[in-house]
Amino acid sequence: MTFSGSKLNQLRPYLVFGAVAIMATSLFAASSIYSFTLNSIDGKPAPLADYKGKVVLIVNVASQCGFTPQYSALEAIYEKYKDQGFVILGFPANNFGAQEPGTNEEIKTFCTRKYSVTFPMYAKISVKGDDQAPLYAYLTKETGAGMTGDIKWNFTKFLVDRNGKVVQRFEPPVTPDSKEVTEAIEKQLK
Numbered sequence: 001m002t003f004s005g006s007k008l009n010q011l012r013p014y015l016v017f018g019a020v021a022i023m024a025t026s027l028f029a030a031s032s033i034y035s036f037t038l039n040s041i042d043g044k045p046a047p048l049a050d051y052k053g054k055v056v057l058i059v060n061v062a063s064q065c066g067f068t069p070q071y072s073a074l075e076a077i078y079e080k081y082k083d084q085g086f087v088i089l090g091f092p093a094n095n096f097g098a099q100e101p102g103t104n105e106e107i108k109t110f111c112t113r114k115y116s117v118t119f120p121m122y123a124k125i126s127v128k129g130d131d132q133a134p135l136y137a138y139l140t141k142e143t144g145a146g147m148t149g150d151i152k153w154n155f156t157k158f159l160v161d162r163n164g165k166v167v168q169r170f171e172p173p174v175t176p177d178s179k180e181v182t183e184a185i186e187k188q189l190k
Contacts, residue, residue, distance in 0.1 A: 030142060031166025033058070036135040039123040041108045045124060048089070049137070055086045055163050055188040057176070058139065060093045060127045062100040062154040063110050065084050070117035070155050073177040077185065078119040084189045085162070088119040088176075093127040100124060127151045137179075138167060157181070161188050180189075 028073055030036065033048045033056065040046040048056075055078075062068060092107045094100040102110065103187045104123050111117035125133040128140070128151050139158055143166040146156065157170040159181075168184050175181070 009116070010127060017039065017053060030134075030138045032165070033135065033138070033160055034164040036138070037089075038125065040134060041104045041121040041123055043104065043123060046120070048164075051087055052164065053087070054087065055081075056160040056164075057086070057122055057163055057181075057185070058135075058158040058160060059090055060095075060136075060154055060156055060175075061111075061121075062088045062093065062096065062152060063102060063107060063121045064099040065154040067095070067153070067155040067172050068099075070176055071111060071117055073175050075117055075119065077176050077182065081185060081189065082119075086185060086189060087142060090119060090121040091127065091133075092121070092124040093151075093154065094124065095128050097150070101156060125155075143169075159184050159188065 034052060035048075037047040037049075038044050051103055058076075059074065074088050074090070078086070079176070083163040090111070092100045092104075100107065101122075107124065108121060111121060125136070127133065127136040132140075136151065142148070143158070147166050147169040151174045155172040157174070158174065159170070161167050167188065170181055172182075185189050
């Protein structure tokens with residue numbers, strides 16, 4: 001097997017430690033979203049542990065999807081609840097219909113200019129497949145009945161309580177400002 005370019009850079013830490021990294025990965029079991037650090041859309045490490053004590057909505061997003069207008073509703077609920085300890089984390093992904101082809105810089109510009117997004121955005125990742133980000137492996141395999149299973153499309157939403165535990169999953173057609181989602185958020189904020 002041969003790796004080059006960005007794939008090699010992603011694997012470099014594991015190549016340095018070889019079998020030790022493989023063993024550590026198989027022994028490591030995340031107990032909450034706080035176990036993960038990913039890069040922000042600006043390329044800086046952004047630990048999810050920074051959101052301890054907050055209610056979090058994790059969303060895989062895309063700029064060229066039929067659900068892309070949900071950015072407006074996401075920003076609206078972020079503005080409505082952020083002062084109560086709520087945050088939305090956006091994770092751009094190009095897994096479905098090549099609907100997120102841009103660079104991180106292009107995605108950030110699009111979200112800011114078109115939808116005035118102010119909630120935290122992370123660097124583009126993969127939410128399914130062989131290159132699935134560890135956070136999404138956790139969300140889709142380790143979070144319990146009714147919340148696990150492959151991501152089917154852009155704008156799947158995971159609601160996380162103040163302890164970092166996933167408590168609910170909403171599929172893409174369920175809008176962020178729907179009664180179902182806002183009631184679930186309000187319940188966790190109490």
